[in-house]
Amino acid sequence: MKHSIFCIGILLMTAGTSVAQKALSRKEAEALSVKEWALEKQRLLPAAQKVWSEGIIKFGDYMMPIAYRVFGDKPADGRSLYFSLHGGGNAPAAVNHQQWENQRTLYPIPEGLVIVPLAPTNTWNLWHEDHIDNLLDSLIRYGMILEDVNPNKVYILGYSAGGDGVFQLGPRMADRWASASMMAGHPGDANPLNLRNLPFSIYMGGRDTAYHRNTLAVAFNTKLDSLQKLDPKGFVHDFHLYADKAHWMDRRDTIAIPWMSSFRRNPFPDRVVWVEDNRVQHRSYWLSTPVSAQVKGSAADVSIIGNEIYVNKNTFSKLNINLNDQLLDLDKPVSVTIGDKVVFRKKLKRSLSIIKKTIQEYQDPTMVFSVTLVLNGNKIR
Template structure:
């Protein structure tokens, strides 16, 4: 129907009918526009922000449907690029290679399989020594896995440096591995777990907080935290296992420090810094697999991709988005902290602290009522009460960034200088 006739129709039919007609036209245009856009090869697609249909307002039901459609397209693109590498068990990114081993155990649950990313020890040593550690990690927990379900995936670090599991490229490798496991092995993105031993434990200390929005839980075995902070572990259950006699690099004393830190954080915010810390008496660096109890402990937890309270402490490996928050690249500060919470009952968001002059609030219908005004506050002071608009463009941008359907957001509000709010 030509939208130019709508004013004439309004003279002869009820306005509620006009609203329905307008909604159907928008829906039809969005559906047709999206399908035509998706039908083109990626190299021939115009930027979605240039397409009028991408900015059209959507209903809740439309947003859900388009999220599913865009996610399936994203998966297809990931598989076109990486499935051959998955099949050959060697992922390639930016000139680096990450071989990996995986096995599937147990029957697949109705809600999808679990994924365990298991990081080997070693570090700044000969490649052959790290290869041996990699081979060891492949089957380290076979006995424990017999009573479990899931995909157990042990990657081989792309480098042989002391910080082999927390170099900047690791985050991108793991993001891609997770997306491939979801697409090819029926993994539930809310059941992804991280664990590692020795140098692999060093990596868990670092990656668990800086990639917290990916994990359902994490387990650190016999590693060292170096300079990292546990603040980002809010909402990520964290197991820490250490031989009580493991004194090299002060690993045991650091484990005791982290127990006190985690106890304090949990006491201040009960239920948000869940943890299991065990120092195994009489044992050194090798814990004789007593640490294996961490795997069934992790399996009892699920990721909440939209927690009501977030603490985001920016690592020196920068991330532009974290759960339902975003900061422009040029605004990111290493060590910068953002504390934000939302309240579904009051349909509001309260920014408790924020270092960035631009803070993106990514919203979906599982968080707040997007059809009602949303109140945005800074330290309790109301900045705005705004109605938001769902759009294809916002959904596409969030899916493109992380490829995770549970981290897809149809609405974005931007807080400027902690004083005003823009859509």
């Protein structure tokens, strides 16, 4: 009897190994992606429930209270999620708390989950310190799990210091947002290149001269105009300069909400432009990189046409090109061209291990990949 149980155990382990190692069909890969995301949701559920019940999310030494409300009926494709960032900044905690209270009243949202967080610090850069990205990432995941948020309908907007945050968080977390709107903020050193696939709007008072906000907003919009002329399929943007207004725009900027909600995130754009900010990221759409290669200023520009991948630029020491059947046809050979040279051409195998890995890395049911090509210099493996 013991011998029979032992043999059955060996058989089951062997079967599990063969499933993990065998090449998957498209249908199998899609089914396993759904299954693995369901397991990941269960793993994340207790943390999500804790945050929702306490109204506070933590990361390291930082605590961020959140005010959230749900508006309208849930659409068939899931709820929208809006992050609305308050102003204030380098001010006493009481001022920032008052700005947090005020932010809840500024924008009428007809449908969706609205999260108005209270910044964990009272610094001038309260909305673009390093920890903010982690906190918002977690809130997106928890919104998907508890409120059936559609990850392709996640939006970010902010006023004054919150607008500063949108100028920074828009580009550096571009692949999380369906669109972004900046109100009365300062761009600082924000890099518009990462906005290639993110619709971005700017609202500014023409008499908002403090810190040269008005002229810098015009300059930022001019950069987006130039980028869109060079790349007409990208850099969708909208600009409103209210000549008679100073820092307060008397709610004229509320027209941002219907503009924003008209967009859905495309998780699989045919071209990704990615430049690492001083707050580095591990991913941008279907490109990613390990911790060792996350270096400020590293840049990649990669396109997909049919089953052809074109590396237009890459300065990452190691760049992962993550693929699935929504990006190209994995039942046919895939080629990679760097410059004018084809460096790789091969039929690829979908893998359960890659599905599991990318679910853990992205924690997004829409962005699951079954193949990863690793680019080291001019070589693919």
